[in-house]
Amino acid sequence: xxxxxxxxxxxxxxxxxxxxxxxERVGRSRTAIAVSLVVLAVLLPAAVLVPWLDPTxxxxxxxxxxxxxxxxxxxxGTDGAGRDLLVRxxxxxxxxxxxxxxxxxxxxxxxVTVGAxxxxxxxxxxxxxxxxxxxxxxxxxxxxxxVLGVVIVAMLGPSVSSVITSIALTHWTTPARxxxxxxxxxxxxxxxxxxIVGGASRWRVTMRHVLPQVASRALLAAVLMVPHAIWHESxxxxxxxxxxxxxxxxxxxxxxxxxxVFAGHWWPAFWxxxxxVVVTLAVSGAAALLRPRExxx
Amino acid sequence: MRSIPxxxxxxxxxxxxxxxxxxxxxxxxxxxxxxxxxxxxxxxRAFSMSGSELEALRMAQGEPSVxxxxxxxxxxxxxxxxxxxxSLRQEVTQVIAERLPWTLLLMAVALVLAVGTGLVLxxxxxxxxxxxxDRVVTGTAYxxxxxxxxxxxxxxxxxxxxVLGWVPAGGLTDPGSDVVTLGALVRHLAxxxxxxxxxxxxxxxxxxxxxxxxxxxxxxxxxxxxxxxxTPRVVVRHALRSGLLPMxxxxxxxxxxxVTGAVLVETIFSWPGxxxxxxxxxxxxxxxxxxxxxxxxxxxxxxGNLAADVAYRLLDPRVGAAHE
Numbered sequence: 001x002x003x004x005x006x007x008x009x010x011x012x013x014x015x016x017x018x019x020x021x022x023x024e025r026v027g028r029s030r031t032a033i034a035v036s037l038v039v040l041a042v043l044l045p046a047a048v049l050v051p052w053l054d055p056t057x058x059x060x061x062x063x064x065x066x067x068x069x070x071x072x073x074x075x076x077g078t079d080g081a082g083r084d085l086l087v088r089x090x091x092x093x094x095x096x097x098x099x100x101x102x103x104x105x106x107x108x109x110x111x112v113t114v115g116a117x118x119x120x121x122x123x124x125x126x127x128x129x130x131x132x133x134x135x136x137x138x139x140x141x142x143x144x145x146x147v148l149g150v151v152i153v154a155m156l157g158p159s160v161s162s163v164i165t166s167i168a169l170t171h172w173t174t175p176a177r178x179x180x181x182x183x184x185x186x187x188x189x190x191x192x193x194x195x196i197v198g199g200a201s202r203w204r205v206t207m208r209h210v211l212p213q214v215a216s217r218a219l220l221a222a223v224l225m226v227p228h229a230i231w232h233e234s235x236x237x238x239x240x241x242x243x244x245x246x247x248x249x250x251x252x253x254x255x256x257x258x259x260x261v262f263a264g265h266w267w268p269a270f271w272x273x274x275x276x277v278v279v280t281l282a283v284s285g286a287a288a289l290l291r292p293r294e295x296x297x
Numbered sequence: 298m299r300s301i302p303x304x305x306x307x308x309x310x311x312x313x314x315x316x317x318x319x320x321x322x323x324x325x326x327x328x329x330x331x332x333x334x335x336x337x338x339x340x341x342r343a344f345s346m347s348g349s350e351l352e353a354l355r356m357a358q359g360e361p362s363v364x365x366x367x368x369x370x371x372x373x374x375x376x377x378x379x380x381x382x383x384s385l386r387q388e389v390t391q392v393i394a395e396r397l398p399w400t401l402l403l404m405a406v407a408l409v410l411a412v413g414t415g416l417v418l419x420x421x422x423x424x425x426x427x428x429x430x431d432r433v434v435t436g437t438a439y440x441x442x443x444x445x446x447x448x449x450x451x452x453x454x455x456x457x458x459x460v461l462g463w464v465p466a467g468g469l470t471d472p473g474s475d476v477v478t479l480g481a482l483v484r485h486l487a488x489x490x491x492x493x494x495x496x497x498x499x500x501x502x503x504x505x506x507x508x509x510x511x512x513x514x515x516x517x518x519x520x521x522x523x524x525x526x527x528t529p530r531v532v533v534r535h536a537l538r539s540g541l542l543p544m545x546x547x548x549x550x551x552x553x554x555x556v557t558g559a560v561l562v563e564t565i566f567s568w569p570g571x572x573x574x575x576x577x578x579x580x581x582x583x584x585x586x587x588x589x590x591x592x593x594x595x596x597x598x599x600x601g602n603l604a605a606d607v608a609y610r611l612l613d614p615r616v617g618a619a620h621e
Contacts, residue, residue: 139318146557147575147594151587154579155326231445235557238447239564239576254448258565261455262466269455273448280443 036285039278047093051248059083059248067265077267079253080260089271092248093279099160099243100230103167107229108222110168111175116214118176119183120206134180137173145170146235153241163242167229175221182214216290223287227280234276250276301610308603312596317371319595323588324367370588380585384577389589392574397593399469400563400570403490404555408548410494415501415544420537422502423509424528435506438499446496447561453492454565464488467567489566493558497551504547508540515539542613549605553598 061081070077076085114133121129140148149166156162186192187210195209230250236242237251245252250272257269373380379389422434441449458466464487470477512518513536521531556572563573571590578586 139315141553142315142598143319143591143595144553144556144560144598146560147591150560150575150579151323151591152326154582154587155323155329227443234445235447235561238445238561240580241576251447254445254451258451261451261459264455264459266452266455269448269451273445273452276445276448277440277443281439284443 032285033288036282037289039282040286043093043275043279043282044097047090047097050087051091051094054087067260067263067268069265070267076271077265079256079268085268085271088248088253089250089275092250092253092272093275095243095247095249096230096233096276096279099163099167099233100226103164103171103229103233104222104225106164106168107171107225108175108218110172111221112179112218114172115176115179116183116206116211119180119187120202120210122184123187123206124202130180133176137176140170140173145232149232149236150239150241153236158241158244160243160247163233163236166236167232171225171228171232174225175218178221179214179218182217183210186210186213220287220290223290224284227283230276230279301607304606304610305603308599308606312599315599316592316595319591320370320588321363321367323591324363324370327584327588328363328366374589374592379589382578382583382586384581384583384586385574389586392586393571393589393593396569396571396574399568400559400572401597403486403493403563403568403570404559406486406490407493407497407558408555410490411497411501411551412544412548414494414498415505416537418498419502419505420509420532420540422506423513423536423540424532426506426510426513431506434502438502441495442499444496445561446492446558447565449496450489450492450562450565453488457488467565469569485566485568489562489568493555493562496558496562497555500547500551501544504543505537505540508543509536512536512539542609545605545609545612548608549602552601552605555601556594556598 061083062078063081065074065078066080068074068078074084074086076089078084079088114137118130118133121127121133148170152166152169153162156165192205192209195205200209233242234249234251234254237249238255239251240255242251243249253272254269257265257272260266260268370380377390379393381387382389382392385392418434422431425431454466457463465485467485469485470481509532513532515536518531518535521535522528526535559570560572560575562568563570564576567573571593574586575590575594577583578590
């Protein structure tokens with residue numbers, strides 16, 4: 001979309017919804033996309049390879065080098081146990097990527113299923129099911145996701161699987177709403193009527209004709225959910241309700257760094273948080289590549 | 298206008314079934330929990346009991362179903378009895394009564410700061426659209442949007458409490474004192490409220506910038522300019538006024554995020570609110586407190602959303618009128 005067309009004034013009812021506009025503006029420029037891709041191309045392999053090449057480096061404690069400031073030997077400094085912050089941040093990033101990807105995939109799967117079921121039942125004349133599912137979405141959204149996530153992890157006990165469960169059970173509502181809305185609009189198009197007239201079953205129309213139309217949107221939603229999931233995991237780990245202690249996690253690193261902050265050391269808290277910010281911005285920037293082209297008006 | 302009482306009535310009517318559903322989910326989760334509620338209730342006494350004694354106690358207490366536990370809890374809750382918090386060793390109702398006001402105060406101050414920042418910076422960025430001010434403001438907004446609030450809180454604590462020593466690092470009262478004085482309150486509230494407000498500000502900045510920028514290109518604004526109305530007056534009285542409406546929508550959307558932020562900020566700054574109590578309840582598997590606090594949080598969110606919707610209808614009479 002060009003600058004001119006966004007500046008041209010349209011009465012309120014002709015503008016796209018507010019939150020859509022805010023979301024679509026992120027990463028519009030080519031430079032932003034390029035920078036995001038480069039950052040991910042560096043961080044992803046580093047996060048996977050470094051802990052793999054030297055599995056003990058992230059946990060190697062050196063009590064002679066507790067809280068060393070950033071230096072030539074330890075580029076980002078060391079934490080309270082003398083562990084190298086660069087290696088540890090990369091290892092934590094690997095955990096974050098893993099949990100973020102799996103949790104986003106599970107949440108999107110639940111969301112697409114619920115959203116598709118809701119939209120399909122409308123066209124099958126079972127609007128009550130749709131109403132019920134959408135009220136469920138409202139109910140989940142009425143509890144702040146972190147609070148619900150905290151309750152879920154507290155009840156299931158801290159482990160990788162309960163963190164993923166916690167994220168999936170709180171984040172499926174966004175793709176569910178999105179898929180339902182997209183499918184409702186696709187169901188009104190001519191080719192769907194043609195398929196029905198041609199004798200296709202309800203199931204076939206939904207699975208073969210309608211659902212594939214919303215796949216690209218669902219994929220975009222899944223990618224944009226990865227930073228959310230990473231954030232959620234780190235917030236839970238920060239509260240001590242996330243990853244088991246032996247797994248390096250960005251949130252747990254920041255929690256550990258609280259002691260360092262009181263002692264006046266900024267670096268143990270700074271780097272893991274910066275990693276979260278950079279990953280979040282890079283993933284949302286790169287997601288612009290997946291965005292469907294603006295339809296010509 | 299007529300639709301406002303109906304809107305309030307409809308939402309409040311939905312609140313009770315919603316709370317019933319939310320608590321049912323919490324109870325169902327608790328039933329599948331690996332933690333033994335009997336051991337939690339006994340605490341350290343459990344160590345001095347033999348396996349057969351524990352079994353006998355378990356038999357005597359019985360193992361009611363999820364639905365039965367849930368019904369009993371609601372029966373007591375509606376009579377004003379929310380049970381006892383095991384971790385804080387207090388009546389749950391007392392915990393809420395003592396802590397809820399502090400959370401509401403923190404959230405209210407943070408919200409005022411976020412909205413104020415949004416209005417000022419968003420308008421300035423819109424007026425200077427495309428200029429360096431706009432770039433700095435929107436760029437910063439994106440970075441702050443991506444920054445975890447607990448990270449910002451810790452860095453803020455490091456700079457303002459530890460290095461500069463301007464404000465205390467946490468708590469509500471000065472060391473050695475239990476009395477909350479106004480001066481101490483302001484000093485202790487400043488950093489948590491600014492951090493929480495800052496974390497919510499980008500959404501307001503960006504939405505105000507967008508709407509004001511669009512309205513500045515509107516025919517009626519050009520008309521006002523053409524009539525010789527001064528620029529500040531055009532911006533504030535004409536463009537910003539229409540920019541307020543979408544901001545109210547964002548206000549409603551951000552309420553759950555504000556509560557989420559409060560959970561993290563209260564924990565870091567040892568702020569004695571309900572959000573940090575939720576974390577305490579969760580880490581010590583204090584089920585009674587956790588269930589009650591989930592209900593309180595849900596009520597806060599629903600009422601916050603309702604307030605935003607009512608404000609929207611008051612500001613824009615067109616909304617809702619169409620459905621009459």
